[in-house]
Amino acid sequence: MNDPAGFQGALVGYDFTLAGARLTALGSGALWWAERRLLCVSDLHMGKSERHLRRGGAPLPPYETRDTLARLAALIRQLQPETLLCLGDSFDDLAAAQALPPEDVQDLRSLIAAQDWIWVEGNHDPGPAGFGGRSCTEMRLGPLTFRHIAEGDAEAGEISGHYHPKARLRRGSARPAFLLDRTRLILPAFGTYTGGLRSSDPALAGLMASEAIAILTGPKPLPCPMPR
Template sequence: MSLHAVVSPQARISDVMLIRGVPFMVLPEGALWQDDERMLIVADLHLEKGSAFAARGRGLMPPYDTAATLALLGRLISRFDPLTVVALGDSFHDSRAGERIDGRDVETLCALQKSRDWLWIAGNHDPEPPSCVEGEWQAEMSFRDIVLRHEPVMGSAPGEIAGHLHPVAKIYARGAGVRRRCVATDGMRAVLPAFGVYAGGLNVCDRAFGKLFRPGTLWAWMLGTNGVYRMPESRLAPDGH
């Protein structure tokens, strides 16, 4: 069931989220757009996850995720024409992804990178860049009052935008439950959902998020087909309920 079908039209919002006073547009595809900087931010692409599973004999996932993820990213790049793209770590599923990636996908990625700055933030899955990709590799990046990194810092971290946890939110409405990827935020920091088409998700009711947000401050910006929906912590349900 769609998110649009179970929530009121009033829950759909303008898509503009403030983090420490800096405005970001939350895109239904799971990315952030910062208009002043013309910056597109994505997290956890997990390119070559399908081929990693196949190499380990866990071949239930067709190895086409890289092409699908890059196609989705390409549509956003065509729409916004960013000056800078920042990928918040775990862009590649493991250290050997560069050996498995199809040459056509490398060509697609290089075309997306052309004529813009491209920053790869190091993640726990990809602490070193594959030799086949271009762009700059850093541990983190800062601009204005914002810091971009892969893994969120435990405790207070004003201005932080991170990935790593793959947040999803679940709500019940009109007798139905809906679980969707989301941006988890309290207005001072944010955790982005995984952008990769094969990446899973961790419910924001999990205690891992309790180490980042004080009780009652968390909002889930749930990603729907027709827009983004802002849900207070009181509306959110854990998995299994």
């Protein structure tokens, strides 16, 4: 189960600048852009337990969407964003989106109605799912470009998700982590049942510049040289 610091680390953050934008990596695994009052989360993967069972997997406790929404609602109450941007793979697939329990649907729609809600399409959830908000393949806001999957030749200011990065210190356990260099930021997964890819994996090591850092989530976000 992925619980990036739960509520405890929700508002504790690590401040940095990307393409001139002042941003904060929160201990919860979300990204806060205070100047725009924009909250960004990636890879919620709502409905994962339903899809897992539908595809022949062992039953999982079907509470991951409720937990993910509860943590997201807590962040929204605390930060009062004007814009909420979901950075792709918000649902485990479109069938899982349609199979959400009614109480989860009601809670999700209440959150969407409270602010400008943007769905960036992911590889698991292409196209709108019918819950409201607006959908796009990528979003350009000021100096930043938000997309689901990082592009190797991206201009400075790219923010993406998809890989669910994790990192660890020598004597610690692996934690969900932001990966940051001069060009891009990759967010950790926010969803409760999401796994993770070590920052040393070639897919991530090949994307991130040599000076990249990992910002480990938790009660106090911890920046360190990106483990390779």
